[in-house]
Amino acid sequence: MNIRLTLIFLIILGIMITLLSRVYFLSIKSNTYYEELSKNNYIKKINKVPIRGMIEDRNGEKLAINEMGFSILVKPHLSSYKHKEKLEQIMDSIIKEFPQFEKDKLIKDYKREDSSYNHDFISVVDYIPYKEFFPKYTILSSKEDIKIESSTKRYYPQKELASHIIGYVGKASKLDILNNELSTYNGIIGKNGLEKFYNSKLQGEMGYKDVKVNALNQEIEILNEKPASIDNNIQISLDIRLQKYIQEVFTGKSGAVVVMNANNGELLASASFPEFDNNIFARGISVKEWNEMRNDFNHPFTNKIINGLYPPGSVIKMGVALAFLDNGVKENFTVNCSGSLTIGNRNFRCWKSTGHGVVTFRRAIAESCDDFFYKGSLKIGINKISHTLDKLGFGQQTGVDQINEFVGVNPNKEWKENKYKQPWYVGETVITSIGQGNMLVTPLQIARYTSYIATGKLPKPHFYKANYEEPKAVDIPSEYLDIIRKGMYDVSYAPKGTASRHISSKITIASKTGTAQVVSIPQAEKVRMKESELQYYERSHAWLTTYGPFENPQYVVTIIEEHGGHGGEAAGEIASKIYDKLDELGYIKPKE
Template structure:
């Protein structure tokens, strides 16, 4: 009997506890949840989308702006047969005033987005320019089935000038939206160049307005409000007028040009040729435009400043000479260049078939004697050369504020073992010493390393001062640089300097030319074919890298002309003109 009573009491106790727990949950724990539901019933949040920031050059010239316009939206739930005529009348009205749009395409766009679950107006035209739309505004805005909203479209007033650096915006993809919530509201995101690198800064921060509404969804009171950010602009280091000038003197050529402050890494001009108009991406590129550019052998899509990988040819020789000095080859080291050196069964030729005679460091740089670097490289080996080049930034990203910068290739024994599972051969050492073989660089790496030779410090190239870092000092004795600088002076001004016939500027320029072979020369060819006799795409790339003024280095100018032939002949005049323009613009104040 007692056991039965205990069981009954336990059952009653359990039921009471369960009821009390449920009452507690309904009256207290779920209160927060229902409060939130209640809030959602009477509070609407209206998002305020920030206007994308403007990009300006160092002098305030506009490089990327926003043009005002309008978006057209149509009331939802008109796709059914019942409202077919009503929908078609609306579309007919729009096409009547904007005949460039096709009725069938607009209907298809509407029906694709319309569903019983969607209660928002449906966008069918994303942007019509202000001037084109304004006279029609009253006609369309008066229709209750049509909604007009203000809109902006990115515009690049300089068109193709500096297009690779500025970049462009495009429609945000699903992946973009997952990674960047704001892009789901404004529909665009930076896709390339500075537009992508500084997208967070340029797009700004969202604002909002919390509004109390009644049962009819009419606004009663503003409860909270935050304005979107307005400090979204960036001013960069480019001088767009200098960039335009460089574009003029590089007309019809393919390659890259960089003008950089040798002391702090500010980039005044960075041009990759051929260029393209960024506006075709902002408005939507056609299939024909895409195919034409994609199939162009000169690769207009490639930002050659950071993504062009080239053999450096002889412009690497100062770095290799620095490695000789670093590794106990004395500055009085001399070789007798007879025009070639034989290693095993292969003959490695100097570019001058008759030879340069007795050659030391200064003459080797001035006259670009290959044999000097062949013989010096055999003394120290590829690993030591690679170690010095590594300090100078080869095989590394420069850190410039651009996306997807390439590393290049600074080869050594370990690199080849990892990449090809093969041993390193002595012949590869000698061809690497003159910037051929597996060595690959970007033009910006060459400009940066030239800055080090000029100033004794390695800067970080940049377009926006927010990314500035103090130039690095390297553990290389600075007295070694004097030998290299004198050789570069002789390149421009000694009788047999490789650029002496082509440097023609009021500014005293130190330079180094390079001719980077695109195709190898057969051993059987005794007399090398002239560049002009080769097919265009078989001709060597022409390099020149320079700094000036010689006594007080301020700027570096690096030029590569693809398939241009000999460096001095193809690029020397271009570099000279750029320095004269820097002088005219007041960037250089001393001629020496």
């Protein structure tokens, strides 16, 4: 009997302990858990999406802005067959006021976003301009199943001006949303140019508002609030007046123009031609527009400033001359140019078939004597040339604030072995010394290295102050630069300078012309055809890189005209006009 009572007592004790433990857990241990659940039931978080920042030029001219308008949203959970008629009536009411939209597409877009888990209104029309929507505002806003919200669309008031540099925004993809949470809410993201490079700055930071709501989801009280960021604008170094002027003087041509502050790397103008209107991407490009631009042989989509890869031709000769001097070739080195150099079974011709006679460093640059560089390159070899050009920024990114900048090719023996598994031949050294063969550069690399020649320091090109870096010193003696600068002065002003008949600016300009071959010249051809006699797409690219004023270097102007022929003839007048415009706009300062 005692055993039974003891057993019953233990069972009752066990049940009491279990009940007490459960009461303890529910009243104390899970209090925090249920308190959080309770908060979720009566506290609603409303996200505040910041307005995308504007892009302005250095004088405050607007380059990228937001146009105000409205979006149309529809109540969720109407996708089922039971609500089919109601959904169609809602879409009909939208189409009645805005017949440019297709009913089937609106329904399809709605159903794609609708689900039993979504309790928010669903956007079916992202943007209608303010002026177009406002007269219909009261008609649609009075319908309980439709919600109207303010909306913005990116707009580029300068149209095609600086389009490659500014870039554009587009609809955020699933991958964009995965990598950028804010794009979930605003639906757009920078796709190219500055719009993409500085997307984080331009899109700003999300704000929010915690609101206490009742059982009917009605707001009772604001508990906490953080405004969306408003300091999202960026002001860049471009002067749109200068950019527009360059567009005018480059009309009908294909290529690129860079105008850069030689001392700090600020880019005052940067144009890739042909250009296109970024607004076609902001509003949504049509298949016809896309195909027309994609099939254009002049490649309007390519930002030729950083993605155009060209043989540098003779504009590389200043760097090659520095390589000679930096690797033991004496300053008094001369070559007797007879018009050609024979190596093995190949004849390497100078552009002047009758030869230049006795040529010094200065004259070699002024008259662009190929034979001087052929013979100098044989003295030091390709690896030493490549090493010096590497110090001048070739074969590497400039660091400009643009996306996907190309590095080009600064060839040497190791490069060829890695790429082609082949040995380097002496003939390749010779043609590389005049900027042909495997060497490829971007216009911005040429502009940057021209800045170094002008100032003795290598700047980092940039559009926005956040990307500025102090110009770098390069371990090349300054006396070598003096020889190069005098040669560039002679290009513009010596009687036989290759640009002397085409430079006409009131600003004293140092320059170097270049002609980059697109097709090779057969060995059997004794007299080369004139550029004007070639088919357009077989003509050489015309280079001209300059700095000025010569006595007080302030700006670099680098030009490449695709299939333009001779650099001085094609670009000399354009460069002269740009320097005169810089002076007119007050950029050229007198020497102190």
